[in-house]
Amino acid sequence: MKKLVYAMAMLFGLSLLSGCGKSISDQSVLKNIRQSKTITWAVEGDKKLFSLIDIRDDHEKGFDIDMAKAITKEILGPKGQAQFTLATAQSRIPLLKNGNVDAVIATLTITPERAKIISFSKSYFQAGKSLLVPKGSPVKKVSDLNGKTVIGIVGDNSVEIIKKVAPRAKVVAMQDYGQAVSALKSHQGDALTSDNGILYGIAAQNPEELEVTGGTFTKEPYGIAVNLNQAPFHRAINRAIDKLHRNGEYNRLIKKWFGQVPGFNYKEMYYK
Amino acid sequence: MSMVEFHDVQKYYGKFHALHDINLKIDKGETVVLIGPSGSGKSTLIRTINRLESIQGGKLIVNNQDLSNPKTDSNRLRQDVGMVFQHFNLYKNKNVLENIMLAPRIVSHLPEEENKKQALDLLKMVGLEDKAQNMPAQISGGQKQRVAIARSLAMRPKLLLFDEPTSALDPEMIDDVLQVIKKVTSASEMTSLIVTHEMGFAKEVANRVIFMDEGQIVEDDESALFYKKPQTMRAQQFLSKIISH
Amino acid sequence: MINIFNHFGNQLLDGFGWTLLASFLALVFSLLFGILLALLEVVPAKFANQVGRTYVEIFRNIPLLIIVMFFYLIVPKYFVQLDGFSAGTIGLFLYTSAFIAEIIRSGIQAVSNGQMEGARSTGMTYQQALQHIILPQALKIVIPPLGNQFVSLIKDSSILAFVAGFDLMYQANAIASVTFDTINSYLVIGVLYLLITMPLSYYMQYLEKRLA
Incomplete structure (x- = not known):
């Protein structure tokens, strides 16, 4: 029994240690990135249209990536470098809080809970939760989900949302989108829920089997996340987004990534 | 009536010809000693008799059962053919009494009370009634071998095979074991075949001596005759080496 | 850590229960199946040896995740519906069986x-010799490595998180995703895993001493 107590005490000690080390997020990120001419972004690797690793050249490609590059150039000038660190839905916020990255641009929805621990830029994309189902599925809208199994992603807020809009649905959370889509195809769930942009990307990859249905049932504004108390960096990002909106670069990127997606009205996403 | 009959028996280990044209007949009640240099095939021969080794040619009849026939039941055969090993092979997970009682209980279904009485009698016979509750690891090599003899007797065999029963023992323990073997083999109904290097003992108990070399039976004599004047050169050389020791 | 336990106690308890159940089921079945496979490997019958050998070589040389995914994604698609918990537990049991067989x-x-020959020479059948002489002695030898394997099995049960098996690891991931406190979420379940593995370790050590 003694050993068990020791082991637990050690784990407990570790947890106290983990509470320390705040110093990284206290330094001025803006100052640092101006010196290094580099902004390090946390991005995802498994989201077609937003940020998907192209296995031919190992580079991330998508709307989030292009936005990150454009914002980097706006803040640091034409020589500024955007560096990308791969994150999952689960690790994107811890990576930021631990100081491994300067900012997160990873289909991250602005929510009040998250806003307590990180600071969001103004929204750069208006998404909404939707449903992806096998073609011909009886599920047509979100209320059809009661009594059914819904697949979500660990770390994605769709899990909580489903519990509210369809309380009698059973939710299973998968580790990433690849697994979630496989699970849907293997009938482990009746629908996969996530943001419409992401789901359209998946449907475009599986046009024979899957389709998006039921429109959006929430509003999910995506924001860029930086650490709290980085006001100068935060302001710089907002200024950069405004600039991209005004000079037409933003609309160009929307058209580039979403112009070809069947069923998706990309013009609604334009900055007007 | 014969207990064991070898007719042109052959045994191979892969390409190695371990037993060559063995022809041998042992009658009921005989006590036969098998000698020869190491590697001559003595152990192999004795182990074919209870089918611990298979044969590849010829005919082998033991207790009226044809061992060359693959359908012959080895388990049935072994109930009548006991074996005592060089390294005792007592069951390490059972105490002395259980070592003796196990086979009669699960193989011949002897009633428990009778089984226990028999086991205690056998232990008394080998002089170890006070060791009944000991584990094999707690007794000496000589005591282990006496228990092993008691164990094989508990199945009431008609034929007993001894495979170098004293070779693994310290010298001061050999005599006790030999006394027990002598007692057992002298019973008129018992047929025994003993592989041994103990020449003095062999002379005393055997009515027949078989000398083997290189997988063949070289000489097969009445005991007295063998010691007086072996027929072959190889047996003479072997004997002179052993006796000069 | 305490905070997480206060807020998510029910969820953690739930995970603890599923982890315990998956571990228990996988342990019992992999022990029985592992013994069967081991016997297939040692009995004097070439075909049985081949079957046992092949199974062991395949299952211990494939990552557990792939086996579990097979039962989660492929089996439901073509054969029979299995939820994450069942798929994970079946995968875990089949995988561990190979190691236990070894x-x-x-x-x-x-x-x-010599133990086998001693037994066979008194007329015991192969099965009787195995049952009364060989297996009881083998048991004493296998207890320590078997204990290690059982502890591994419990830790490996965290594979259920990948197929939404509601186990401790799954709950920790879920808790981390709402609290953003990944470190403490994992530390809490670290303690809960210890609560299962340490008593098991002690029990195996006790068995080892008692049988010695």
Whole structure:
């Protein structure tokens, strides 16, 4: 029994240690990135249209990536470098809080809970939760989900949302989108829920089997996340987004990534 | 009536010809000693008799059962053919009494009370009634071998095979074991075949001596005759080496 | 850490229960199946040896995740519906069986051949010799490595998180995703895993001493 107590005490000690080390997020990120001419972004690797690793050249490609590059150039000038660190839905916020990255641009929805621990830029994309189902599925809208199994992603807020809009649905959370889509195809769930942009990307990859249905049932504004108390960096990002909106670069990127997606009205996403 | 009959028996280990044209007949009640240099095939021969080794040619009849026939039941055969090993092979997970009682209980279904009485009698016979509750690891090599003899007797065999029963023992323990073997083999109904290097003992108990070399039976004599004047050169050389020791 | 336990106690308890159940089921079935496989490997019958050998080589040389995914994604698509918990537990049991078979096979083979010959020479059948002489001795030899394997199995049960099996790891991931406190979420379940593995370790050590 003694050993068990020791082991637990050690784990407990570790947890106290983990509470320390705040110093990284206290330094001025803006100052640092101006010196290094580099902004390090946390991005995802498994989201077609937003940020998907192209296995031919190992580079991330998508709307989030292009936005990150454009914002980097706006803040640091034409020589500024955007560096990308791969994150999952689960690790994107811890990576930021631990100081491994300067900012997160990873289909991250602005929510009040998250806003307590990180600071969001103004929204750069208006998404909404939707449903992806096998073609011909009886599920047509979100209320059809009661009594059914819904697949979500660990770390994605769709899990909580489903519990509210369809309380009698059973939710299973998968580790990433690849697994979630496989699970849907293997009938482990009746629908996969996530943001419409992401789901359209998946449907475009599986046009024979899957389709998006039921429109959006929430509003999910995506924001860029930086650490709290980085006001100068935060302001710089907002200024950069405004600039991209005004000079037409933003609309160009929307058209580039979403112009070809069947069923998706990309013009609604334009900055007007 | 014969207990064991070898007719042109052959045994191979892969390409190695371990037993060559063995022809041998042992009658009921005989006590036969098998000698020869190491590697001559003595152990192999004795182990074919209870089918611990298979044969590849010829005919082998033991207790009226044809061992060359693959359908012959080895388990049935072994109930009548006991074996005592060089390294005792007592069951390490059972105490002395259980070592003796196990086979009669699960193989011949002897009633428990009778089984226990028999086991205690056998232990008394080998002089170890006070060791009944000991584990094999707690007794000496000589005591282990006496228990092993008691164990094989508990199945009431008609034929007993001894495979170098004293070779693994310290010298001061050999005599006790030999006394027990002598007692057992002298019973008129018992047929025994003993592989041994103990020449003095062999002379005393055997009515027949078989000398083997290189997988063949070289000489097969009445005991007295063998010691007086072996027929072959190889047996003479072997004997002179052993006796000069 | 305490905070997480206060807020998510029910969820953690739930995960603890599922982890315990998956571990228990996988342990019992992999022990029984592992013994069977080990016997297939040692009995004097070439075909059985081949079958046992093949199974062991395949299952211990494939990552557990792939086996579990097979039962989660492929089996439901073509054969029978399995939820994450069942798929994870079945995968875990089949995978662990291969390792247990190896442990028991080597345990049986570590018992000297003389024990088998001693038993067979009194007329016992192969099965009787195994049951009364060989297996009881092998048991003593295999207890320590078997204990290690059981502890591994419990830790490996965290594979259920990947197929939404509601186990401790799954709950920790879920808690981390709402609290953003990944470190403490994992530390809490670290303690809960210890609560299962340490008593098991002690019990195996006790068995080892008692049988010695």
